[in-house]
Amino acid sequence: MPCWQPPSRSYLQLASRVEAFAVSTKSSPCTSSMRRVPLANRTWQWRCPPLPVPDPRALCLRLRGNILIVGDSVSHVFAQTLAALQGGQRLQDTPSRAEWSVCGGRRRLTYVRNDVLDVAASYGGALTSGRGFNCYMRAPPLSFGAGGPTPLAVRAALQNKGGNPALCNPWSSDLRGADLAVLNSGAHGxxxxxxxxxxxxxAAHARGHAPNGTVLVxxxxxxxxxxxxATKTAAPLPTLQAAKVHIAALGWAFDWDQFARRNAIAARVFLAQGFAVADAYTGTAMRLDGHPxxxxxYCMPGPVLHWVLLVLGAFAARRGGLQSEVGAAPVKRPATIAHTKHKGKQKA
Incomplete structure (x- = not known):
């Protein structure tokens, strides 16, 4: 049986909530042409194994503090999706930092852009297109000490983006009030x-500076x-092996073939510090859709909704159940969608 299945009614309701939020707030909505396809035909629910579909209110009952999301611009869409599920009221939403009031105003959901999870408290220079500071312009100057990469090697790595340096914004102070912190880095090679x-x-900084008991993911x-x-609303591939065959036929672009290796490096590091690991890579590898x-x-809703459920599942494993249902019957689809193959282009 394919891992991605038509959605249950409650899962489709979550997707509908996310789409309505995205359109009304202009928060990474799918294009109008994509939205012409019925939502039930472009929504897919993971079944390997089934993930609980959360009751958004239950998260607020379990939270003892705020939610912090730190990562690159894809993590911004992740934060917007979680804000949509929680009925977040936008306080600010910029490419460098976004904040929503959630849980009836009792909690705050914060996103901070930091491509490499650098932990500096401040950076010099100016914001690049409102998105962040050059990571190397940190204070104090960056040094990993004996046995680590040299400052020269680090500077070359951070600047090696075809004129687009890795971007950072301070996030350490946001850890102090966080009860759930979700970190990510890897898309910037x-x-x-x-x-x-x-x-x-x-990992060490988050473990050392987050409040005792904070769920770190x-x-x-x-x-x-x-x-x-050509696959903006296409159905998922049935298996991970089918996804590998699909990739082999088209070929990787950019440094995407290195993502799995970087994920493995990071997983070892964060597991050693007691983090839970949310595996968004495996399931999303089978998804061809959702790129606007x-x-x-990705646009909203899309595969990122699956990532949010993975993180909420990790939170529930540490703090207590949040689900309203696990394996309800799928809704009836108006039609099927065929796979197509076509070369795409990534925006730099």
Missing amino acids: LPDDVYAAFMRAA WRNTPAGTPGCA HDCLH
Whole structure:
């Protein structure tokens, strides 16, 4: 049986809530042409194994503090999706930082862009297009000490983005009030030794500075989808092996073939610090849909809803159940959607 199945009624209701939020707040909505396809035909629910469909109110009952999301621009869509599920009231939403009031105003959901999870308290220079500071312009200057990558190697890695340096914003102070912290980094390629050094520093910093009992989650990074221009509302591939065959036929773009290796590096680091790991990579590898403008980012709703449920499941495992149902019968679809193959293009 394919891992991705038509959605249950309650899962479709979640997707509908996310879409309504995205459209009304202009928070990463799917394009109008994508929305012409009935929502039931472009919504898919993971069944390997089934994930509980959460009651949004239950999360507020379990939270003892705020929610913090730190990562690159894809994590921004993750934060917007979680805000949609929680009925968040937007306080600010910029490419560098976003905040929503949730749980009837008692809690806050915060997103901070930091491509490499650098833990500096401040950065020099100016914001780049409102998105973040050059990560290397940190205070104090970056040093991983003896045995770590040299400052010269780190600077070269952070600047090696074809003129687009890795971007960072301070997030350490937001840890103080967090009861759930979700970290991610991996879409911005770094040499393995530099990447591992940043991840070790971030994991240790979060473990050492978050309040006692904070649920810490590492969300890994799905690779982009080659050929996404022709598969915006396509059905998922049935298995991970089928996804590998699909990729082999089209070929990886950019450094997407390195994402799995970086995920493995990060998982070892964060597990050693007691983090839960949310595996967004595996299930999303079978999804060809949900890319509105490039082949790496996603619109709402889409595969990112699955990532949110993975993280909420990790929170529930540490704090207590949140589900309203697990395996209800799927809704009836108006039609089926065929797979197509076509070369796509990622926005830089």
